[in-house]
Amino acid sequence: MAFRFQRRIKIAPGLRLNISKGGVSVSAGPRGASVTAGKRGLFASVGLPGTGLSYRQRLFASDNSHQSNIRAASTQTTTVRFTADEDGNCSLIRADGSLLSDAEVKIVRRQHGDTIRQALEELCNSRNELLAELGQFHLSTPEPTTAPQYERQPFPSAQPHLTTVQKVLALIWPPFNRRQEQLHQQWRQGNQAWEAAEQHRHETETRLVFTSTTAIEETLSRYLSEIDWPKSPDISFDLGTNISTIALDLQLPNEDEMPDKEWTLPTRQYRLTPKALSATKRRQLYRDYVHAIAFRVVGEVFARLPTIEFVSISGYRERTNPATGGLEDEYILSALTTRKRWSEIELSKLRSIEPTESMQLFELRRNMTGTGVFKPIVPFAAGELEAFQSSQSNAV
Secondary structure, three states, rough: EEEEEOEEEEEOOOOOOOOOOOOOOOOOOOOEEEEEOOOOEEEEEEEOOOOOOEEEEEEOOOOOOHHHHHHHHHOOOEEEEEOOOOEEEEEEEOOHHHHHHHHHHHHHHHHHHHHHHHHHHHHHHHHHHHHHHOOHHHHHHOOOOOOOOOOOOOOOOOOOOOOOOHHHHHOOOOOHHHHHHHHHHHHHHHHHHHHHHHHHHHHHOOEEEEEHHHHHHHHHHHHHHHOOOOOOOOEEEEEEOOEEEEEEEEEOOOHHHHEEEEOOOOOOOOOOOEEOOOOHHHHHHHHHHHHHHHHHHHHHHHHOOOOOEEEEEEEEEEEEEOOOOOOOEEEEEEEEEEEHHHHHHHHHHHHHOOOHHHHHOOOOEEEEOOOOEEOOOOOHHHHHHHHHHHHHHHOO
């Protein structure tokens, strides 16, 4: 059984799967809130971390009694931003980066303290979300299947429609009419391209994935890129020529990339208070996340790739060699499993499953203490995966 070297595949804007030593990477925008002042009044906007969504709430109208306050707060800009630094200290700043004066801050807090507190609570929760997500990342692991189900994704942009006023305007003003026709044409072209892509995806995921290595690569790449990773790993894989075997390597984060604090919101203060996590707690978080990553990736393979029967998965992290000062790979986890063994795990009871324990159901190499201190191991090599496949096939 030979393994094929796979090429680098671009899977989404800003995301890449490097089939040699790169991988999936996910980036997110800044978390927090903003306060915007304008002709119609002062508004607060609070982002919902991890969703790309936000809500906007009017704070007060722009009447004569408040005009001087808004003008003082905006000072030749239209936006006042609400920020919180890594220590939890919160500030109101203008778009040009300058801080509001103490008097301006008091005005905003006095008039709109409840909205700011709500924004602070959202921010506090978002900073603590990662702590909960790390050890529960496996909860979205899909069920294994040999009959993949295609779910059509609708075109994300609604077809433009003109209001009655716009229709009249289009009749009497040719430039406006041409612009509307151009927008409709762009929508139609985008919709056609989307439908073509969906048709390709349907063909790829329901038929070609049974026979084509390219379809297998494309399908796995797509689903890995769509995962909302708390701390995104780099993933590479090699596919066996008989498309029943896959070997995956995960470049894991290091322990120092785990959260080092949790946050609370004091009752009468406009700031967040950090509490340092113990070294033991951080190691436990790291232990849980490392195993949850491996568990989830194996689950994605057996759910999306119906021909795969044998999986090798190994996780490594980069360490500095004290002798040379250079970076080198340090493997801390390696496992071999089969679709049959994986199907023995009752994924309908994911909340009762501990990936750290589940990995022991496989052929496992791991040198770890109970609190999550890992020591280097030698991962399973391609020849060992081949021997494992042969022994399992003979056993059947």
